[in-house]
Amino acid sequence: MIEASETRARAPAARGLSALRLIRRSGSALVIARWVGAAALAALALSTPGFLSAPSLLSLATTVSFVGCVAMGMTLITISGNILSLSLGATVGASAMIFIVATNAGGPVFGLVAALATGAAVTAIQGAIIGSVRANPIIVSIAAFALITGVAEAFAQRGAVFLAVRSAASAMHFQIAFIPSEFVVLLLVTALCELILKGTVFGRRIYMMGSSFRAAEAVGVSSWRVLAGVYGCAGLCAAASGALLAIRYGTADMTYGAGYDYDAVAAVLVGGTLMRGGQGSALRTLFGAIFIAVVEIILLLRGFRDEWQYLFSGLIVSFAVLLQPRQGDAR
Amino acid sequence: MPARIDRQGGYLEQTASTSEILAVEGLSKSFGAVQALQDISFSLGRQEIRALCGENGAGKSTFVKILMGLSQPDAGVITVGGARVRIVGSRHAQNLGLGLVAQELSLAPHLSIFDNIWLGSPQVPFLHRRSALRAKAREALRALGVEDWGLDALVRSLSVGQRQIVEIARLIAREARILILDEPTATLSDSEIERMMRALRSLRDNGHSILYVSHRLGEVFELCDSVTVLRNGRHVVTRPRQGLEKTELIENILGRTLSEMYPPRAKKAAAPDVLRVQNLSVANAVKNLSFSARAGEILCIAGQLGSGADLVTRALAGLAPAATGKVSFYGKRTPLRSVSKSIAKKIDFISDDRAGEGLFQTMRVLDNLIASNLQAHSRGGLLRWGKLREYARRNAERVGLNAARLDSPIGALSGGNQQKILFGRVLRNDAPGLLLLNEPTRGIDVGARSELYRVMRMLCENGCVLVMYSSDLEEVLGLADVVLTMFKGRLVHRYEGDEIEGSRILADITHPDARAR
Numbered sequence: 001m002i003e004a005s006e007t008r009a010r011a012p013a014a015r016g017l018s019a020l021r022l023i024r025r026s027g028s029a030l031v032i033a034r035w036v037g038a039a040a041l042a043a044l045a046l047s048t049p050g051f052l053s054a055p056s057l058l059s060l061a062t063t064v065s066f067v068g069c070v071a072m073g074m075t076l077i078t079i080s081g082n083i084l085s086l087s088l089g090a091t092v093g094a095s096a097m098i099f100i101v102a103t104n105a106g107g108p109v110f111g112l113v114a115a116l117a118t119g120a121a122v123t124a125i126q127g128a129i130i131g132s133v134r135a136n137p138i139i140v141s142i143a144a145f146a147l148i149t150g151v152a153e154a155f156a157q158r159g160a161v162f163l164a165v166r167s168a169a170s171a172m173h174f175q176i177a178f179i180p181s182e183f184v185v186l187l188l189v190t191a192l193c194e195l196i197l198k199g200t201v202f203g204r205r206i207y208m209m210g211s212s213f214r215a216a217e218a219v220g221v222s223s224w225r226v227l228a229g230v231y232g233c234a235g236l237c238a239a240a241s242g243a244l245l246a247i248r249y250g251t252a253d254m255t256y257g258a259g260y261d262y263d264a265v266a267a268v269l270v271g272g273t274l275m276r277g278g279q280g281s282a283l284r285t286l287f288g289a290i291f292i293a294v295v296e297i298i299l300l301l302r303g304f305r306d307e308w309q310y311l312f313s314g315l316i317v318s319f320a321v322l323l324q325p326r327q328g329d330a331r
Numbered sequence: 332m333p334a335r336i337d338r339q340g341g342y343l344e345q346t347a348s349t350s351e352i353l354a355v356e357g358l359s360k361s362f363g364a365v366q367a368l369q370d371i372s373f374s375l376g377r378q379e380i381r382a383l384c385g386e387n388g389a390g391k392s393t394f395v396k397i398l399m400g401l402s403q404p405d406a407g408v409i410t411v412g413g414a415r416v417r418i419v420g421s422r423h424a425q426n427l428g429l430g431l432v433a434q435e436l437s438l439a440p441h442l443s444i445f446d447n448i449w450l451g452s453p454q455v456p457f458l459h460r461r462s463a464l465r466a467k468a469r470e471a472l473r474a475l476g477v478e479d480w481g482l483d484a485l486v487r488s489l490s491v492g493q494r495q496i497v498e499i500a501r502l503i504a505r506e507a508r509i510l511i512l513d514e515p516t517a518t519l520s521d522s523e524i525e526r527m528m529r530a531l532r533s534l535r536d537n538g539h540s541i542l543y544v545s546h547r548l549g550e551v552f553e554l555c556d557s558v559t560v561l562r563n564g565r566h567v568v569t570r571p572r573q574g575l576e577k578t579e580l581i582e583n584i585l586g587r588t589l590s591e592m593y594p595p596r597a598k599k600a601a602a603p604d605v606l607r608v609q610n611l612s613v614a615n616a617v618k619n620l621s622f623s624a625r626a627g628e629i630l631c632i633a634g635q636l637g638s639g640a641d642l643v644t645r646a647l648a649g650l651a652p653a654a655t656g657k658v659s660f661y662g663k664r665t666p667l668r669s670v671s672k673s674i675a676k677k678i679d680f681i682s683d684d685r686a687g688e689g690l691f692q693t694m695r696v697l698d699n700l701i702a703s704n705l706q707a708h709s710r711g712g713l714l715r716w717g718k719l720r721e722y723a724r725r726n727a728e729r730v731g732l733n734a735a736r737l738d739s740p741i742g743a744l745s746g747g748n749q750q751k752i753l754f755g756r757v758l759r760n761d762a763p764g765l766l767l768l769n770e771p772t773r774g775i776d777v778g779a780r781s782e783l784y785r786v787m788r789m790l791c792e793n794g795c796v797l798v799m800y801s802s803d804l805e806e807v808l809g810l811a812d813v814v815l816t817m818f819k820g821r822l823v824h825r826y827e828g829d830e831i832e833g834s835r836i837l838a839d840i841t842h843p844d845a846r847a848r
Contacts, residue, residue, distance in 0.1 A: 200712050201705045208702060211691035218650060218680060218688050219703040219756075220671035278693030 033323065034272070038287075041294055048298050056297055058180060062248075064293040065182035066092075068286065069241035070260045071267035072186075072193045073123075073234030075285040079197065080230045081210035081277030082130060082137035084265050087123070087144035088238040092257025094152045095119040095242030097161050100252050104164045112243055119239025120232045122148065127231025131224030134213075152254050160253035163246070182244050186286075189237055193282035196233065206230055210277025266292055266313060269320040292316065351410075352377045352540050353398075353429075353509050358407030360393055367393040369564045371407070375509065380531060380541045382551040382572075384584050385561035386776035387745035391544050394561070395511055398542075399431050400424040412508070430507030432498050434514050434774075438486050444468075445482040448501045471503035476533035491636075492523025496530050503534070510534070511542045516550060517774050520636030520802060522841070528554050546776050548577060549805055562586050585778050592781050593809035594788040602626045606765060606796050611656035613642045618820040620656075624813065626763060629787060629797040631811035633804065634840050639820040640800045641683065644767040647798065648680035649673040660765055674703055677764025679757035681771055683800075689753050690741050697723050697737040700755050726755040729789070731782045747779025754786050763794030770801055784810060808833055816840050 045051045070088050077085050095115040103111030126144050130137045197203040205226045208216040217223060241260070246252045271288030273280025292313060299309050354374035360367050368390045375381050385391050396402040398409070400418035409416055411427045418424050424431075438447050448468045449455045455464065465482060472478050475496055486494060495515055502510060512531075516524045531541055531554060543555055551558060551572075558575060560567040560583045567583050581592075604623040611620040617639040624630045634640030646654035649670040658665045666672045670680075682688035691699055700723040701708070708719045724734045730751040741749060750771070757766055771787075772780045787797055787810070801807050807814060814831050816823040816839035823839040826832075 199714055199716075201709045201714060202712060204698065204702075204705055204714065207694060207698070208691055211693045212687065214684075214688045215682075215691055215702075217670060218648075218682055220649075220669075220674040222671060274693060278691065 038291070041291060041298075045294055045298055048301050050301050051298065054178070056301065058178070060293055060297050061183040062180050063296075064289050065180070065186040066241050066245055067260055067263045067267065067293075068186040068289040069189050069237045069244070070257070071264040071285050071289050072189050072282050073237030074261075074264040074268050075271075075273055075280060075282050076193060076197070076206060076230045076237075077137070077234050078265075078268050078273050078275060079210045079277055079280045080206045080227060081213060082227070082230075083275060083277075084138065084261070084268075085123075085126070085141040085144075085231070085234065086138065086261050087126065087141040087148060088234060088264060089257040089260040090145045090148040090152075090254070091119050091123060091235055091238040092242040092245065092260055093252065093254040094122075094148050095239035096246040096252035096256045097152055097156060097242075097254070099243045099246040100161045100163050100250075103246075111246075115243045115246075116236055116239045119242065120235040123235025123238065124228045124232035127227035127229070127234075128224050130231070131222075131227030134223075149254055156253065160251050163250040182248070185240060185244060189240060190282050190286045193233070193237075197282060202226070202229055207278055210279075212278070263292070263313075266317045266320075269317055269324075272320075272323075275321075275324055350376050352412055353542075354410040356408045356410070358394070358397065358404050358409070360397060360402065360404050366564050368397075368404070371561070371564075371566045373559050373566055373569045374410075375540050375542060377540055378535050378538060379557060380535050380543055380555045381569075382555040382558045383542055383544045383561065384546075384548075384551060384558060384580065386584060386778050387747050388563075389561040389584075389776075390564040391561055392513075393564075395431065395513060395542075395544065398424065398429055398511060425505060425507070428506060428508035430499075430502030430505070430510050432495065432502065432510065432512045432515055434517060436491075436494055436498055438494055438497060440487040441485065443483045443485055444472075444480060444489075444497055444500075447486050447497055448504050450501075452505060454505075467504050468500070471500040474503055474534055474537040474539070475500055475530040477530060490523060492519045492526055495519070495527060499530065499534070503539070507539075509540045509542065511544070513544045514546065514774055515543075516545070516547060521804075521837075522635065524550070546774060547803070548580060548777070551580075552577065560584055581777055584776070592777070592784070594785050596812055602628070605661050606798070607657075607659045608647070609657040611643065611646060611654065611658065613639065613646050613651045613655075614653035616642045616820050617646065617654075620817075620822050622815055622822065622825065624796050624798060626794045626796055627791045628812035629791060629799060629810055630813045630815065631807045632798065632800045632815045632817060633802075633807050633836050634800070634817035635802065637819075638817045638840060640817045641769050643817075644680065644769050644798055644800050647673075647765070648678060648767050650680065677759060677762065678767065679703065679764060680767045681753045681757065681769065683770035683773060685746070685749060685753065685773075690749060692741050694741065695737065696727075696732075696739050696741065696744070696752060699741060699752050700726055700737075703756055723755075726758045727751075729758055730755040730786050745779075747775045747782075750775055750779065750783060751786075754783060758790070763796075765796045765798065766790060768797065768799040770803075771799060772801075772803070772806060804833060804837060807836065 050056055070092060073088060074084060077083070095118060098118050099111045099115035102114035122144070126140050129135055130140050197206065205216065205221050208219070208221055209223060209226055213223065238257070242252070242257060245256050267289035268280070268285050269275065269288065270291050271280070271284035271286070273284055295312060295316065296309055299312060351374045356372045358371040359369055371390070371394065383391055383394070393402065397404050398418065400420045400423050409418060411429070416427060418427065418429075439450060442450065445465065445468050448471065449464055468482055469478065472480055472482075477496060486497060489497065499510065516527060519527060528550070531543075535541060543551070545551055555572055557569065557571045558580060559569040560580070562584065563586075567586075602625040605626045606624040608623065609621045612618055620643060622630075632640040632643055642651055645651045646656075646667060647658060647665075649666065649668055649672065652668060654667045656667065658667060660676060660678065663676070665676055665678065673680075686692065691702065697720065701719050704722065705714065708715050708722060720737070723737055727734045727737065732748060732751045732755060736744065736748075741752075744752070772783055775783070790797060799810075808831060811831060812827070814826040814836060816826070816836055818840055824835070826835065
């Protein structure tokens, strides 16, 4: 954790939630909590009959990929100081539909380019608006969600679109040594996001904007450009997830991607990225997404119904929120 | 478990003297390996204003935290009003009559003075328009010498200085007998500081005791009855102000002699004007300002809060959106409304709002040092971390920052070191530029301050132009090669060399018309 050397704040808590406060304040305790959590989960997974089987691992690697791609985009948005976007799920659905319609018209490559370009453009516009007029990012994303859903539903007349020739797109579906193509794409997206964040000028500016909007402007960072870039990348990630879904199922409608916003935020939170921005990484989010997916599979294998899945993911997210450092602790 | 064990082994006698309201004996506190306080003993009398001085990191804030019950001492005894106490929390501290006025105000601007005074107090019943409460609030204002203020005025309509006084009134109404003020004047203009001092003296005369934490030695000498100095967590000296010399106090704070607070001025060479500003205006704040500055000199703009002086530097940095005028630097027109274009022309800015507009609190020291120099150390948008680290290391050393701390989080550094980061950020290796500074030493202790002055002179020697706004008159007098005085958005006078005199500048920035007449 970044707060590892935060020794000064380790004042003894008077009373109340002192144990929790201690965990939140001292970075090393947080790291320990993380490893303990991961180890407990691993033990639970290995003791669950059927977890270490090809079907369950394959489904784990596949399901984690769709949400995982969106979570990478969400990570960029969170680090840039804009908390979260509620339009990425709709972008997934819309770009899945665009992929299918465009593939029917001009082949899978055209379909892919069309889906990615639209996803990136629609989301980048939101970023530019947020950056230039300092609009509330969540409100903007809600408006975008309504607009995207409205247009897509009107176009498809509340129905689904289908691939005319399935073989065209399923050629893009492959496995490398039993690893499904979706997971390969997720790893690639994670690596790219991590490279952007840690190794580029653009990435430093994302962190700077998330850390302090005014300080970033004072060193000449153009906020609308950076945010258009951040949101554009997030849109690309969401569109990639949409294209993956369309390739796998050969069909698409606006229910694809529904709820992904929540799952993506959960992955970001569980990964430990700072919700108020300026800290975090794509790699952490990958671990967060895998953590949640493993919990869900364990619940599934142990015969819990859907309601329990909701309850548990709610508990995990709540716990992750409690572990977030408070405002001011980082100083 | 924090204990009340006396370090000398025995229990201390209960203080008999009634003239003391607060006493600490053998107070110690450590954080891990760091001894923040070591065997601190002194006492504060009734109706006394005591200055608490020391460099950043001397232990002042730890001491204040212990008094307010936010931190427990490892050893030592605290006596309040003759009774030995262990302060377990901020509410307990309040009940004991201790009140802290923090740097950041916690008033609700949309509520009245009266509401703010009683906000959150457990004494207040659900319907609180009680005449007893009003009388008590009025009494608090009277003790501060501002009984003419209307209780129903909205806090929104008050100046920062007035709000601070409301904040104090809030504590007085809750029967605080000992007030602790932490850098109360850091954000105030001269006239407001004057008002604050009057209020504090009035408070003392009404029977209160005050512990005044400040870096501003001028205020210490003007206001306080006695001075306590802490250094490296130890109590150095407590003395009445009478008979104390300023140089002596600085030596006590630093633990060494300060041969020269201000480095020698630039040698008078016939340098050409490189910065020319013509008819600079910022909507309603700066009106038709024209001036020029030579390479290698420090130009200080003196003015009170609201004079527009701080907006001159902001406008030159590209941070005032409504700025108009013609600015040229080395003969080239400089755009006024783009920070990135200004930086490309080697025009840098150090903000007075270090926490909000200067530093990236969630990032490392290294990231903060390179923030405005990313382009120069990248290829095709990819960062060259090796070169960046080398650049940061070199600049850290040039401003006197330990290069071993490059990977530390910002929060682990003292205020002085944080300010050094901002200076390190704007050091350039290439052609000399223009550095704009607003209140560069606000809230910074004397030791770090003199180091920053040294860096500023070093920049001058490299041919930089420094344009600085400061409300600290002493600093302006000690540092400036040229002084511009401003009043209500207009330039009053330009002074150079021997013309730079405190009385003239003070007259200019307070009542320029009176002097003209």
